[in-house]
Amino acid sequence: MKGQEYAPFLSKIVKVKKHTEIEYTFSMEYFGDVKPGQFFEVSIPKYGEAPISVSGIGPDYVDLTIRRVGRVTGEVFERYEGDSLFMRGPYGNGFDVDDYKDSELVIIAGGTGVSPVRGVVEYFSHHPGERKGMTLIAGFKSPGDILFQADFKEWDKTMDLILTVDGAEDGYGGRVGLVTKYIPDLDLKDAPSAKAIVVGPPAMMRFSVKGLLERGFLEENIWVSYERKMCCGIGKCGHCRIGDKYVCVDGPVFPYTVGKNLLD
Missing domain, CATH: 2.40.30.10 (Translation factors)
Incomplete structure (x- = not known):
């Protein structure tokens, strides 16, 4: 090295x-x-x-x-x-926008999981001709926890945006519910050829991927990101090792075909 x-x-x-x-x-x-x-x-x-x-x-x-x-x-x-x-x-490995070009794209992100996918969302927001339909489902604990609020207003103009919170006080007029609530109603032209990215807390990722598979997505067309326990960043300390993979080197972005075997 x-x-x-x-x-x-x-x-x-x-x-x-x-x-x-x-x-x-x-x-x-x-x-x-x-x-x-x-x-x-x-x-x-x-x-x-x-x-x-x-x-x-x-x-x-x-x-x-x-x-x-x-x-x-x-x-x-x-x-x-x-x-x-x-x-x-x-x-680490990141998201390659070329993997998602000319495809229907669904991005599901929870809380700070919006951060690592923000660059992908921004790219296709500014280059809508390079993808087909696009849906972003973003979930936060409460209205006060919503990040990138100005970005969401712009993204709402260029893609199907579902911004939801787990719970809200009186007076909140937006969507309420977990991100998984909205997967069954995704408007998809051809799920087996569509691509998806899922980033967020482990439980949210697990159930979101389950929902996508039930909708007809193929495992090889889903990407996930694991960021827990990373420390040195270069695969030397061993803190992020899961099986034979080092999250900081082999990930944090994995195709689901690999990520599904990383039991943390």
Whole structure:
């Protein structure tokens, strides 16, 4: 393995966008190739590092949507535009948009699972002629937990969008229910040739894939992403090993034909 794959580099924070009290998107200066679904290791000296999925890709930046859940991410939230963070990567397998071109596409994402698929959604939102029908089902715990709200308003114009929450207080006028509730009613022209991406909590992914298979999707046309337990990013520490696969190296994006055998 090349030595530079271990070495972090300093990246400037170009922009910070607040979604919720514990979830922000940091636009980080970056020049290089990267795919949706890949991840970077973000680090701060004396605090450690954390793997963060790419949630957006620009010509000279990448978006990293970060949830404040521990020592490292808590310290990241003390940084602002113009500050810098150390990063290394990108690592892992991502989503290749070429796999989904000229196909009906269904993307099902739960909570922060929207982050790794956001680049795919953005691509086909801006290139509708390169795909057939497209449906995005995105679920969050509550209206206050919804990420990328401005994006959803734009995506609603270019695809079939089903934005739902598990539960809502009085006054909320949107959809309520788990993402799986909406799979039986998907408007599909030819399910066996359609493609699907499923990302989110393990239980949500399991039942969503089950619903897609019941609708006639083929296993080889479904992709999933596993991101739990990743640590070093280069397959050395063993924390993310499941069977003979290292999630950080062999994944985090897997075809379902492989992912179904990764019992975590």
